[in-house]
Amino acid sequence: MTPEEFRAAAHTLVDWVADHRSRIPSLPVASQVKPGEIRDALPTHAPEQPEPLADVLADLDRIIVPGITQTQHPGFYGWFPSNAGLASLLGDIASGGVAGLGITWQSAPALTEVEQVVTEWLRELCGLAPEWKGAIQDTASTGTLVAMIAGRERASELSEHGAGLQAVAQPLVAYTSPQAHSSVPKAVLLAGFGSENLRFVDVDPVAYAMLPDALAAAMAADVAAGKRPAIVVAALGTTGTTAFDPVAEIVEIASEYGAWVHVDAAMAGSAMLLPECRHLFAGIDGADSIGWNPHKWMGTILDCSLLYVRDVDHLVRCMSTTPSYLRSAVDDDVVQYKDWGIPLGRRFRALKLWFQLRLDGVEAIRARLRRDLANAQWLADAVAAEPDWRVLAPVDLQTVCLRHEPPGLHGEALDRHTLAWADAINAGGKAFVSPSLLDGRWMVRVSIGAEATERADVQALWELLRATAASCR
């Protein structure tokens, strides 16, 4: 395709995008398609000859859009916010237009240095200490795995440059909260620790935050058994209830054993932009690495996850490769992001952040986050004031964990009721919520923070929740 063909097609396409984004409030939130329906609608073989753009765009409307759960919908309260802000989409388009290949500094100096600058901007905006250095990863899952490997290598004195994990004198152990995101145990397994060397440390029964005493006891028991505490993943903003593990105390305990502390703030990290929320992160500067996702609440379009580390030299020792074909004369003077993570080739993702921060401005981003916090407090207050409804966990951020508990309903019968009304909400197309287990019982997470969600939407949701739960009795 030539630049002029692209020009014509792209003008048509961006109109399609603008039209599509405008109509999202009129679409069902959750995709209603059945398994295999989309596959069956597509040809079995690739086309030998070019097809017109109009046909492709028609298929977007006919096949693709109905197959998307609309995370940009004002009624989207599922999982966590996944805002795909349009200013950042412009940055992503620019990234594709510029076509930078990030394999070394030399291959695209701007790709490297803009990433240094925007991660530094965000470090400062988050109130993190100057020694943190950031890089963009695709997701927090990957960032957590990178941290897991960094922790493994520090505890094993760079065993990867010897016999690896296959001859460790003291087996390494990883610690996290049972409320941590599923990517944390996954990273433990992928990094080779083995599930037997993963400890889920108890949390308190009210705030669902890790109990420091339980962590200290677990570590002491492991040491007594000849094992070595290697890493703790503290969740700041757990997936279930946005609980905040006490990172200051965790850092203190971990430091006794030289264990790496990784902070998983994938969702909640955006709240560091608000000074009034910083108390939730007290002690974070003592950790060894921090991951958080602008591509969630802050609204940078997927994928854009930040990983900050303090000891970059150690990370590079774990991750570095320098084949002859990638050497250049300036290698000692520049950052080589290939050595800060898994992939060699990197997209120019920093442009997404650069465009978003410049075109939206930080003040507007903060205002939106504050709007969401207020909406969540409003909903929590409304739920708490309503007979037979309960808020199940502290609402420190924008997620309200709730349950309709009509008299006489307990145990599995209550579970059936919860899932029935949540499924009815999701099938109705006006809103989408995520049922989740808490203390072994189903509850419903209402995670406020879609860019389009205003107070009126949350009020309408609350009406819908009550009406639907009542009708499912």
Place this chain on the structure above:
Amino acid sequence: MTPEEFRAAAHTLVDWVADHRSRIPSLPVASQVKPGEIRDALPTHAPEQPEPLADVLADLDRIIVPGITQTQHPGFYGWFPSNAGLASLLGDIASGGVAGLGITWQSAPALTEVEQVVTEWLRELCGLAPEWKGAIQDTASTGTLVAMIAGRERASELSEHGAGLQAVAQPLVAYTSPQAHSSVPKAVLLAGFGSENLRFVDVDPVAYAMLPDALAAAMAADVAAGKRPAIVVAALGTTGTTAFDPVAEIVEIASEYGAWVHVDAAMAGSAMLLPECRHLFAGIDGADSIGWNPHKWMGTILDCSLLYVRDVDHLVRCMSTTPSYLRSAVDDDVVQYKDWGIPLGRRFRALKLWFQLRLDGVEAIRARLRRDLANAQWLADAVAAEPDWRVLAPVDLQTVCLRHEPPGLHGEALDRHTLAWADAINAGGKAFVSPSLLDGRWMVRVSIGAEATERADVQALWELLRATAASCR
């Protein structure tokens, strides 16, 4: 940013992209900026208030573009082709517009099922057996790490669900070619094997392909020493010289020990689209996993790397997580790509392939690949016919490894000459080539395959190489 604000800005931006892509031939290929120059040109703090789009676009021209090594330039012969085809860029824009969140099938059924369809289209186009199932990864580095973990877990009987690599009875060993990409040893280290358990198997001195006898001997020696061969990474199209390891023989040897065979065809995989090149891949269907990158020679915009596996159930056992908040009623009936790799959240990358294949058509893609093969043969013939110039490795694909060897120049003096003229080429801005080590001596890789590169460009390059090398004497 509202959809209408996006509409206005996006029209301006896509014109910028079309204009930029048109002017690339007039830009220097290699970025000429100095370390720190771009960082110094940017503000120290993020903007509190919105800035106009015009300012951002002006900075793209003033700061970003000069900081990019232009891989889309007709004079780009560095590393490997990294084509950012404009049809696939349209797909990427559509992906951002649609804003699909790929965490489960339920979150975006279309994202999952289009990925199933396009990976199946490409499987068929590549002549691979029907049992291969594909998924999109960001890069081959990541795909190789996933394969490494899959091989580790098969050889250790899912040790990750026990004590991990920390209590293996027989240490696991990985094998590859010294000509393999740097991501292969990196994956071995990241997966916890340790460098002591990585074997670089000898290659033959002419074709630089792995010697099967050497592999068999290495495996036998490891078994005799109480170790267990776990995985072989066969490079089909090595980074240095695009050598093809003999995968059929490697599969046969590996099968004696039950070792996983991963094929790294990151660059060369595109050649499977050409039936006349399939002989280079003979035996590939016996492997356990294959990685190749449409984002290189085929021209899909970064990032789009394919990982095919035969035993998907095993991969899922290694990678699966099913927290309650991600469960849905259809989980048993659908593919969950989160369990085929590291990240949970996935972009709708399949649209890049879908747009490219539909808007360009496969026939045009094949024609371009054939053009590049013919151009490489032309250059190889010209070099071979010229006194004092040598082609150093078989030209099976589109990369010509060459050296100017004037009489009397040997050893380090020859190295200095090689690097001097290569650096002069790259500093001149008309072309970009990658010096690389082969048998301990510097040579120059001319990797043909930028979408814009025609025969006349290659002829001009050959003039430039001779003139520059002569002037560096």
